[in-house]
Amino acid sequence: MKKFRTLIGLGLLCLIFPGIVFSGFFDDLFAPAKKPQSSPAQEKSTEESPDLIQGLGEAFGIKKNKVDLFKKGVGVVQALEPIGLEEEITLGEAVAVEAFSRFGGEYPNQDWTRYINLVGRTVAEVSDRPTLNYHFAILNSQDQNAFAAPGGYIFITVGLLKTLKNEAELAGVLAHEVAHVTKQHMLETIRRGALMGSVSELTLTAMKKDPAMFSSVIDEMTELLFTKGLDKDKEFEADVVGVTYAYQAGYHPEGLRDYLQTLAKEAGHVESKFFTTHPSTTLRITKIDTLLKDFSDIKNLPFLTERFHQYVKAG
Amino acid sequence: MPDRIARVILGVVLLTMAAWMFPSSNWAATLYAKQDDVKVTAEKSPASTVVATLALGDAVTVLSEEGRLAKVKVPNGKTGWVFKFRLAEEKPAARSSSGLSGLAGKRTIAARESRTGGSIRGLKESTEQYAKDKQIKQEHRDAVDRMEAFSIAPDEFLQFKKAGNLVEFSGGAQ
Numbered sequence: 178m179k180k181f182r183t184l185i186g187l188g189l190l191c192l193i194f195p196g197i198v199f200s201g202f203f204d205d206l207f208a209p210a211k212k213p214q215s216s217p218a219q220e221k222s223t224e225e226s227p228d229l230i231q232g233l234g235e236a237f238g239i240k241k242n243k244v245d246l247f248k249k250g251v252g253v254v255q256a257l258e259p260i261g262l263e264e265e266i267t268l269g270e271a272v273a274v275e276a277f278s279r280f281g282g283e284y285p286n287q288d289w290t291r292y293i294n295l296v297g298r299t300v301a302e303v304s305d306r307p308t309l310n311y312h313f314a315i316l317n318s319q320d321q322n323a324f325a326a327p328g329g330y331i332f333i334t335v336g337l338l339k340t341l342k343n344e345a346e347l348a349g350v351l352a353h354e355v356a357h358v359t360k361q362h363m364l365e366t367i368r369r370g371a372l373m374g375s376v377s378e379l380t381l382t383a384m385k386k387d388p389a390m391f392s393s394v395i396d397e398m399t400e401l402l403f404t405k406g407l408d409k410d411k412e413f414e415a416d417v418v419g420v421t422y423a424y425q426a427g428y429h430p431e432g433l434r435d436y437l438q439t440l441a442k443e444a445g446h447v448e449s450k451f452f453t454t455h456p457s458t459t460l461r462i463t464k465i466d467t468l469l470k471d472f473s474d475i476k477n478l479p480f481l482t483e484r485f486h487q488y489v490k491a492g
Numbered sequence: 493m494p495d496r497i498a499r500v501i502l503g504v505v506l507l508t509m510a511a512w513m514f515p516s517s518n519w520a521a522t523l524y525a526k527q528d529d530v531k532v533t534a535e536k537s538p539a540s541t542v543v544a545t546l547a548l549g550d551a552v553t554v555l556s557e558e559g560r561l562a563k564v565k566v567p568n569g570k571t572g573w574v575f576k577f578r579l580a581e582e583k584p585a586a587r588s589s590s591g592l593s594g595l596a597g598k599r600t601i602a603a604r605e606s607r608t609g610g611s612i613r614g615l616k617e618s619t620e621q622y623a624k625d626k627q628i629k630q631e632h633r634d635a636v637d638r639m640e641a642f643s644i645a646p647d648e649f650l651q652f653k654k655a656g657n658l659v660e661f662s663g664g665a666q
Contacts, residue, residue, distance in 0.1 A: 271619045277632035295652045303577045307527040312639045384618045425577040427662025
C-alpha cells in the first residue's frame with residue numbers, strides 16, 4: 178500500500194514537472210547514490226529549490242531522501258535547459274572585455290572596423306540566426322587569431338587581417354566565427370560544465386546575485402577560447418556551416434580554405450595560439466575540399482580581391 | 493484473418509517506401525521568412541517592384557526555384573521572387589532580440605539587465621562588476637561599448653552588397 182502511495186505521489190509529481198520524466202531523472206533515482214559534485218553556489222541553489230516539491234512529497238508520504246533526490250533532478254533539468262538570449266549576451270559581453278584586455282586592445286582604425294562589420298554582417302544576414310545583433314571588432318595583436326564570444330561578439334586580430342588576400346577569405350574566417358555563435362558551441366560546452374557541477378544555474382538573477390559564479394563561468398569560457406580551444410568536432414562543424422554561409426552570402430566559398438592553406442604554410446614558422454586552439458589545419462583543408470565538391474555553381478562567385486585591397490591595404 | 497494482417501503489413505511497407513521515395517522536403521512547399529523586411533519582388537531583379545514585404549515567421553508557398561531565387565506565393569495570393577536564403581524550412585521562434593538593428597543606428601537593448609552609465613552607453617551591471625573585480629582597464633570596457641554601438645546605415649549596407657554582387661545581388665540573381 179505504501180509503495181502504491183509512493184508511486185501515485187511520483188506520478189502526480191511527474192504530471193506537474195513532465196520535463197523530468199524525459200530528462201533521465203529516473204536514471205539517477207534508480208542508480209546507486211553518487212557523491213554530489215556541486216559547487217557551494219549549486220548547493221545553495223539546491224537548498225533553495227521550490228518547497229512545493231517538499232510539501233507535495235510530505236503530503237504523499239514520500240521519504241525525505243527521495244524528495245531530495247527528486248529536487249536534485251529538478252536542478253539537473255534546469256541546467257539542461259537552453260541558456261536564454263539575455264544570459265548569452267551578458268556572458269558574451271564579459272568575454273568581449275577579456276578579449277580586448279588580453280589581445281592588445283582595440284585596433285584603432287575606424288575604416289577597417291567598418292569594413293569587417295560590413296563583411297561580417299553580410300554573412301550573418303544569411304545565417305541561421307539573422308535576428309541577432311552581431312558585433313565585429315579588430316584586436317591590436319600581431320598574432321593570427323579570430324574568435325567568437327556568445328551573443329554575437331566576434332573578433333579578428335590585425336595580424337590575421339593583414340595576412341588575408343581578399344574579401345572572400347575575410348568572409349570565410351568571419352563566417353566560421355558566426356557559425357560558432359549560431360550553433361552556440363561555447364554555450365553548449367558551458368552547459369555541459371553546468372551538468373558536471375562546476376557552475377550553477379545560468380540566469381541573469383543568479384549571475385547578478387553571485388559574482389563569483391559569474392566570474393568562474395567567464396574564466397571557463399576565456400580558458401576555452403584563448404587557451405584550450407573548443408572540441409575538434411565543433412571546429413569542423415563551424416568550418417562546414419561557415420563555408421555554407423559564405424556561399425549563401427554570395428562569396429566564393431573557397432575563401433576559408435585558401436586562408437587555411439596560407440596558414441598551413443606558416444605552421445612551424447609562426448608562433449600562434451591558432452594552432453593550439455584549432456584542429457590540424459591540413460585536416461580542416463581536406464574536409465572543406467570534400468564539402469566544396471558539393472557546390473556546383475560557384476565558378477562565377479567573387480573573391481573581391483580589389484575591394485579588399487582598397488579597404489585594408491590602403492588603410 | 494491472416495490475409496488481413498498481411499494486407500495491413502503490405503500497406504505499411506508501401507507507405508514507408510512512398511515516404512522514402514518522396515522525402516518531406518519535396519512535399520513541404522511552405523517556407524518561412526528568417527527575418528523581418530524580406531522583399532518579394534515582381535521580377536527576378538531585386539530592383540523590380542516589391543509585391544510584398546515579409547515579416548519574421550511569415551509563411552510562403554514555394555512554386556519553383558531558379559538558382560538563388562524562389563518563386564513564391566504570399567498569403568495575400570500575390571506571387572513574386574525572393575532570395576531563397578532568407579527563407580527557412582522551420583518556422584523561426586518569435587523575436588527575442590532587436591535584430592540587425594545596429595544597422596539603422598537605433599539599438600534596442602535586448603537584455604532586461606540594466607546598464608551602467610559610466611561609459612559611452614554603459615555595459616551591463618554584471619560585466620562592469622566583473623571588469624572591476626578583475627581590474628580590467630577602462631579603455632577595454634569602452635572598446636566593448638563602442639563595438640556594441642557601432643552602426644551602419646541601411647543604404648550603405650545595401651550599396652556594399654550591390655557593389656560586391658552579394659546576397660540578393662549574387663550569383664546572377666540580379
